[in-house]
Amino acid sequence: MMTAGTPVPFGFVVHPPSLRYVRKAIPAMRFVPDGIVVSLIKFQKPYLISRVRKVSSVLGHEVQGFFVVCPLLPKQMLELEIESVLERIVGAGRIAERLGARILGLGAYTSIVGDKGRTVASRLSIAVTSGSAMTAWSAVEAIRHLAARRDVDPGGSTLAVIGASGSIGSLCTKVLAPSVRKVVITARHKDRLERLRGELAQSCSTEVCIEMDVHKAVAAASFVITTTSAPDALFAVDELRPGSVVADVSVPKNISKAENQRNDVKVVDVGRVRLPGRPEFSVDIGLSRGVVYACMAETMALALEGRLENFSLGDNISPDKVEEIGRIGRKHGFDVWLGESRDE
Numbered sequence: 406m407m408t409a410g411t412p413v414p415f416g417f418v419v420h421p422p423s424l425r426y427v428r429k430a431i432p433a434m435r436f437v438p439d440g441i442v443v444s445l446i447k448f449q450k451p452y453l454i455s456r457v458r459k460v461s462s463v464l465g466h467e468v469q470g471f472f473v474v475c476p477l478l479p480k481q482m483l484e485l486e487i488e489s490v491l492e493r494i495v496g497a498g499r500i501a502e503r504l505g506a507r508i509l510g511l512g513a514y515t516s517i518v519g520d521k522g523r524t525v526a527s528r529l530s531i532a533v534t535s536g537s538a539m540t541a542w543s544a545v546e547a548i549r550h551l552a553a554r555r556d557v558d559p560g561g562s563t564l565a566v567i568g569a570s571g572s573i574g575s576l577c578t579k580v581l582a583p584s585v586r587k588v589v590i591t592a593r594h595k596d597r598l599e600r601l602r603g604e605l606a607q608s609c610s611t612e613v614c615i616e617m618d619v620h621k622a623v624a625a626a627s628f629v630i631t632t633t634s635a636p637d638a639l640f641a642v643d644e645l646r647p648g649s650v651v652a653d654v655s656v657p658k659n660i661s662k663a664e665n666q667r668n669d670v671k672v673v674d675v676g677r678v679r680l681p682g683r684p685e686f687s688v689d690i691g692l693s694r695g696v697v698y699a700c701m702a703e704t705m706a707l708a709l710e711g712r713l714e715n716f717s718l719g720d721n722i723s724p725d726k727v728e729e730i731g732r733i734g735r736k737h738g739f740d741v742w743l744g745e746s747r748d749e
């Protein structure tokens with residue numbers, strides 16, 4: 406009988422981020438025109454792409470897992486009829502269920518379509534999590550680490566959060582706001598920013614300003630977190646305040662490279678976590694050995710902890726969850742990854 410705290414197998418849903426990845430996974434598609442490839446994968450069923458072994462804890466526990474593909478491109482997930490997209494994600498989850506997974510993580514766009522995992526969780530018999538809590542934790546920890554490394558007191562500094570009204574952006578804002586002097590929040594929808602400012606006013610005394618101009622927001626801040634899914638860069642490195650730090654969670658990246666390097670600022674691509682030990686994947690996830698995306702790490706940490714619950718779903722994730730998943734991760738030897746960074 407499974408008891409609380411007993412490590413359990415996990416599943417994780419992935420999807421191809423671009424046609425290039427589809428052609429890499431299915432060589433027969435290399436010479437097929439784009440339009441036909443898009444049409445074909447629209448009808449492809451989910452499938453197992455990788456078994457994951459030796460995900461270990463410093464406490465001596467070890468779990469295995471399964472990566473299952475929901476074969477839809479990001480644009481398809483956003484534009485196809487929502488019910489059909491959800492059924493494809495649920496189908497991927499059912500494969501993980503049949504393989505023995507007891508908790509399922511939702512990767513990339515599978516975690517944001519519809520109601521951000523709630524419907525998927527209601528249609529499966531295993532726990533589901535979006536990974537948003539640990540993704541936010543990776544950005545928060547990056548800011549904390551880099552502030553300490555540069556001997557900068559956050560209490561006297563301004564934090565700007567780009568995309569602050571989104572799930573991850575609002576989580577980062579809520580967690581860090583009490584420890585800084587001022588927060589500048591920006592996003593596309595001012596009404597959502599107003600709601601966030603109201604929530605912050607009830608939880609801390611930090612000054613919170615709404616700024617709809619991204620360029621003005623980053624110019625005013627010593628610390629910047631970017632969390633949008635905007636298709637193009639929103640600002641350039643030469644707009645940053647001297648000595649500032651940027652934790653970029655966004656995909657694609659929100660900051661463009663400058664023509665001339667700046668050694669005084671630090672731009673770090675976050676959303677990645679280093680695992681203890683030497684986990685084995687039968688597919689290349691495109692990161693350094695032992696490093697995974699934070700959403701994957703959240704699922705793995707919960708599996709090691711034996712936490713069979715819907716951990717981070719929907720828009721209203723508690724900021725306490727960010728600190729909690731951080732504690733769980735550190736307990737098992739997980740750490741935020743700052744190795745893949747861009748010093749501009």
